[in-house]
Amino acid sequence: MSNLEDLDKLDHRSPVVEQSPVVELVETTGHSSGADWLARYSSSLMGVFGTPQRVLVRGAGCLVWDADGKEYLDLLGGIAVNALGHAHPFVTSVIASQLATLGHVSNFFTSPTQIALAEKLLALSKAPAGSKVFFTNSGTEANEAAFKLARRNSGSPAGEAGGKPRTRIIALEGAFHGRTMGALALTAKEAYRAPFEPMPGGVEHIPFGDIDALRNAVDDTVAAVFLEPIQGEAGVRPLPAGYLQAARELTSQAGALLILDEVQTGIGRTGKWLASEDAGIVPDAVTLAKGLGGGFPIGALVTFGEKTSSLLTAGQHGTTFGGNPVATAAALATLHAVENQHVLDNVRAVGEHIRAALAAVDGVTEVRGEGLLIGFDLDADVAPAAVAAALDAGFIINSPGPRTIRLAPPLILTEDQADRFLAALPAILQTAKDAQ
Incomplete structure (x- = not known):
């Protein structure tokens, strides 16, 4: 069709x-x-x-x-x-064909669909050389991986002797990043958090859309700033004009990561591949899921540039099902249909x-x-x-x-x-x- x-x-x-x-x-x-x-x-x-x-x-x-x-x-x-x-019909036929060919191989092996999908996501996100992809099964898992990425950016700023360790992560009031413990720490809603406290430490929530509050919060003790370009669970609230640019400038100056949660807004939901692409910035990482597999469970952490992509090394993170041949085939089919229809x-x-x-x-x-x-x-x-x-x-x-x-x-x-x-x-x- x-x-x-x-x-x-x-x-x-x-x-x-x-x-x-x-x-x-x-x-x-x-x-x-x-x-x-x-x-x-x-x-x-x-x-x-x-x-x-x-x-x-x-x-x-x-x-x-x-x-x-x-x-x-x-x-x-x-x-x-x-x-x-x-x-x-196209997505379901691709899923059936891949499952009939090769369904699961574990992360001891890879597959052509996994490699092709990673390459496709890097191209669609206009990621610079040295960028990488880590596949998950859901949005909350993608944000868990991003949380660990932020933890790895926790050493002294710029390698300075005597510098303060980066122990703080900044998120916004109204944020929703998932319900597993790391993602839940980033999520602002008290009703979701209270039954499971104490949360993983270091996360601070600042007022939504307030650039002055962001400026006051971001310094060389911050490991990362997590933002949704549009907060979906908070009632579809777009960040105000100029906020993403300010966040990029402030995090770059402080040596903090700028991590964009595009789990809900990515893969064409806003009429663009990424909701953030018109901001004219290059983040340090983007998380994706939801529409990526066209209904089949898959998520991704995309890291931008060699420095950020090298923060997580062999043995520091993993997943049994993430990036399996069927899920990556489903995502390739979804992206193909979005592009060509x-x-x-x-x-x-x-x-x-x-x-x-x-x-x-x-x-x-x-x-x-x-x-x-x-x-x-x-x-x-x-x-x-x-x-x-x-x-x-x-x-x-x-x-x-x-x-x-x-x-x-x-x-x-x-x-x-x-x-x-x-x-x-x-x-x-x-x-x-x-x-x-």
């Missing part, structure tokens, strides 16, 4: 679940309803996610279907993961269309974001109720805050599909307000 119009045809295939061979592996009595599955869920899975909103059984393009046959337009994309939607153009056009339309909706007070990472605020604390109303109306959206809605749909979302949601939104918001 060569263009977005062809991809959109996938959305209209009949949702016949029985055709999948996976169904034969799942114990069912007849056709279990969503309620039946949720009862089984509650008795067999940990409750860390609460009660799932629906039991989804199939997807195609930007649509998914639940166990009761109801259709939904997916405007969350598995939280910015399903870059090419569901069941993309005019996906970035679509992200920019449809994203601009949605943001302009949202600004005119009664009850919407602010619209933020770039490309197809969009947040909009409401005039009342009804965002969770709006998510529930939207689901009943056949749309999957997300509320990162009581007044904020987040959209992160597949990058192949069409304008017509977006208009379906925009037309339904006023009624969704009214239903949410009536439910309060």
